[in-house]
Each structure stands twice: as C-alpha cells, then as structure tokens.
Amino acid sequence: MTMNGGTLLQLIVVFGSLSLLSFGGTNTVLPEMHRQAVTGYHWLTDLQFASIFAISQASPGPSSLIVSLVGLKAAGWLGALVATIAMFTPAAVLTFAASLAWERFRDAKWRIATEKGLAPITVGLLLASGLVITRAADHGWSAFMLTGATTILLVITRVNPLFVMVGAGIIGGLGLVK
Amino acid sequence: MSKAALDRKQPAVTHRDLALCFLKIALVSFGGGLSAWARQVLVEERQWLTDEEFLTALTLARLLPGPNVTNLAVYVGTRFHGLSGAGAALAGLTLVPLAIMLSLGVIYFHYHHLPGFQSVLTGVVAAGVGLTLSMGVKAGLDILRQPMAVALAVAAFVGMAILRWPLWLVLVGLAPIGMAWYWPRERKNQEEEP
Numbered sequence: 001m002t003m004n005g006g007t008l009l010q011l012i013v014v015f016g017s018l019s020l021l022s023f024g025g026t027n028t029v030l031p032e033m034h035r036q037a038v039t040g041y042h043w044l045t046d047l048q049f050a051s052i053f054a055i056s057q058a059s060p061g062p063s064s065l066i067v068s069l070v071g072l073k074a075a076g077w078l079g080a081l082v083a084t085i086a087m088f089t090p091a092a093v094l095t096f097a098a099s100l101a102w103e104r105f106r107d108a109k110w111r112i113a114t115e116k117g118l119a120p121i122t123v124g125l126l127l128a129s130g131l132v133i134t135r136a137a138d139h140g141w142s143a144f145m146l147t148g149a150t151t152i153l154l155v156i157t158r159v160n161p162l163f164v165m166v167g168a169g170i171i172g173g174l175g176l177v178k
Numbered sequence: 179m180s181k182a183a184l185d186r187k188q189p190a191v192t193h194r195d196l197a198l199c200f201l202k203i204a205l206v207s208f209g210g211g212l213s214a215w216a217r218q219v220l221v222e223e224r225q226w227l228t229d230e231e232f233l234t235a236l237t238l239a240r241l242l243p244g245p246n247v248t249n250l251a252v253y254v255g256t257r258f259h260g261l262s263g264a265g266a267a268l269a270g271l272t273l274v275p276l277a278i279m280l281s282l283g284v285i286y287f288h289y290h291h292l293p294g295f296q297s298v299l300t301g302v303v304a305a306g307v308g309l310t311l312s313m314g315v316k317a318g319l320d321i322l323r324q325p326m327a328v329a330l331a332v333a334a335f336v337g338m339a340i341l342r343w344p345l346w347l348v349l350v351g352l353a354p355i356g357m358a359w360y361w362p363r364e365r366k367n368q369e370e371e372p
Contacts, residue, residue: 133306173294
C-alpha cells in the first residue's frame with residue numbers, strides 16, 4: 001500500500017463520478033468500478049475485487065462502503081477515507097438539495113419520465129453486475145450452481161440474505177465450491 | 179422544507195435520535211431488505227413518517243443517484259434538522275458499518291493467502307452475486323412488462339457487461355430514450371391532497 005497524492009486524486013475522481021452515476025444503488029456501478037479499479041488503475045486483482053464485493057455484501061450498512069476497501073488497497077487508510085467521502089458526498093449533497101425542493105416537483109412530467117425510464121436500465125445494470133463479478137471471480141461450475149441456487153432462493157422466499165451468505169460461506173469452507 | 183411538512187405535527191427528534199435510528203437500520207438490515215427494515219423502524223416503531231410520506235421519501239431516494247438507504251437517511255435528516263440533521267443521519271448509517279467493513283478488509287488483505295479463508299469467500303462471492311441477481315430479477319419481474327422496457331434492460335446489460343462501455347456512455351445513450359418513451363402523454367387527473 002502506497003500513499004501518494006496522484007492516487008488520492010484518482011480515487012476522488014473515480015468515486016466522485018461513480019457517486020453521481022449510481023442510479024439504483026451501488027450495485028449498478030459495480031461493472032464500472034471493476035473497469036476502473038481493476039482494469040484501469042490496477043489497484044486490485046480480479047480475485048481481490050470479487051472478494052471485497054463478497055465482504056461488502058455480507059457486512060452491515062450500505063454496500064457502497066465497498067469503496068473504502070478499494071481505497072484501502074489503493075492508498076492505505078487515507079485512501080479508504082478519501083474514497084468513502086468521495087463516494088458519499090456528491091450523491092448526499094444532491095439528495096439534500098432535492099429533499100428541499102421535492103414537493104415542488106411532485107407532478108412534474110420529467111420526474112415521472114425519469115422514474116419510469118431509468119427503471120428498466122437499472123434492471124439491466126444489476127444483471128450486468130452479476131456477470132462481471134462472476135467473471136472476475138473466475139467461477140467454476142459449482143460456484144455458478146451456488147449462484148443460481150441462491151438467486152432462486154432469494155427471489156421466491158423472504159429468507160434473510162445474511163443466512164444465505166453464512167450458509168454459502170460454510171459450503172465454501174467445506175471446499176465444495178470451486 | 180415544504181409548508182405542508184412544517185404544518186404537520188412533527189415528532190420531537192434530536193440529532194442523536196437520527197443517528198441512532200439509522201445506525202439501527204444499518205445493523206438490523208444487513209444482507210439486504212433495507213427498505214423493508216427502514217419502513218419498519220421509521221413508520222411503525224418511531225412513527226416519524228406516515229406510510230405515504232415514507233413511500234414518497236423512498237421514491238425520491240430511488241430516483242436520485244446513490245444508495246437508496248443513504249439517500250433516505252439524508253432526506254429524513256434534512257426533514258427534521260436540515261443540513262446538520264442529514265449529517266447526523268448519514269453518520270449514524272455509515273460510521274459503525276465503515277469500521278466493521280474496514281476491519282474485515284484488513285483481515286482479508288492479511289489472510290487471503292490462507293486456503294480455507296479463500297474457500298469460504300468463494301462461497302460468499304457466489305451467494306453475493308446471487309443476491310445482486312435476485313434484486314435484478316425481482317425488479318425485472320415488476321418492471322419488464324413491455325417490449326420497450328425489455329429492450330432498455332437488454333441494451334444496458336449488453337453495453338455494460340458484454341461491450342464493457344463506460345457507464346456514463348450507457349446512461350447518456352439509454353436514459354433519454356427511456357425518458358422519451360415514458361414521457362406522460364396525457365394529463366391524468368391528479369389526486370387532490372387531503
């Protein structure tokens with residue numbers, strides 16, 4: 001882990017812009033985050049990216065905190081802090097402004113159009129995240145089966161995803177997932 | 179803050195209440211189901227928002243970029259105490275989870291060479307992908323009811339996952355098409371506020 005101003009600036013630019021592009025939540029920008037952090041800047045390897053994704057999914061709180069681990073790997077503790085602030089601040093400032101103005105836009109046509117028009121795109125981006133992470137993790141057929149099983153389980157039941165994570169960790173720990 | 183929101187009887191909510199409330203939401207909801215838990219805590223337990231107010235807040239949170247629950251925290255914080263309230267809610271939501279995430283990350287970066295550790299994570303990665311896919315599938319079952327919606331979703335998927343275009347390009351290319359398609363064409367009678 002090295003610390004230098006250039007890397008910190010890159011973290012600010014990358015996550016500051018991802019913050020404003022993350023319509024539908026952080027999971028929609030995972031492919032882009034992977035493109036920048038792994039392919040572009042080589043802050044992490046594919047496997048490390050897939051692993052911190054797993055950690056962020058299994059941890060409490062907003063999953064966008066995954067950026068703190070990208071920052072940690074890229075530039076140490078300061079990097080973690082800078083990446084987190086860069087990821088949260090722009091969207092939060094925008095939401096703050098929008099919260100003050102929200103009532104005025106209640107019936108605006110552009111608001112309805114934005115809401116309905118972005119929804120299908122968000123669906124496509126979520127499914128893209130699934131594929132990109134799977135490729136990053138270099139999954140074998142048993143991991144694909146586990147992914148398929150958890151997807152179906154989480155779609156058709158209301159089981160707490162945390163239990164599914166723990167179960168999958170145990171299955172992995174037994175050496176059953178390659 | 180709107181006049182309507184100010185006119186309504188506001189529960190007494192301190193900055194500390196805001197921080198603790200969103201800390202609770204963060205801690206109980208991990209693994210997902212955040213909006214369900216947020217509703218449970220904000221509407222049922224604390225009664226800070228009515229059901230309708232909560233849905234409005236959630237729509238706003240979903241519409242804007244950023245994690246939904248983060249945006250929800252900023253909205254609720256702003257509603258009660260403006261900028262400082264937003265800060266308190268956001269701090270409550272993120273600081274403890276950040277400490278947990280960094281601890282797990284440090285453990286990971288130090289011990290990931292241990293074979294057992296990586297095996298466990300491989301399982302968790304597979305389930306984590308499943309969680310993300312299930313969100314996409316559930317939202318898709320709700321939303322993808324027209325050919326145009328399906329086309330937009332497929333185009334976003336192909337652009338991002340197959341062609342690996344930058345996200346801004348995918349959004350700049352598709353969002354205007356989606357917005358134009360769903361632009362309300364006839365004015366429906368809006369429900370009057372009670």
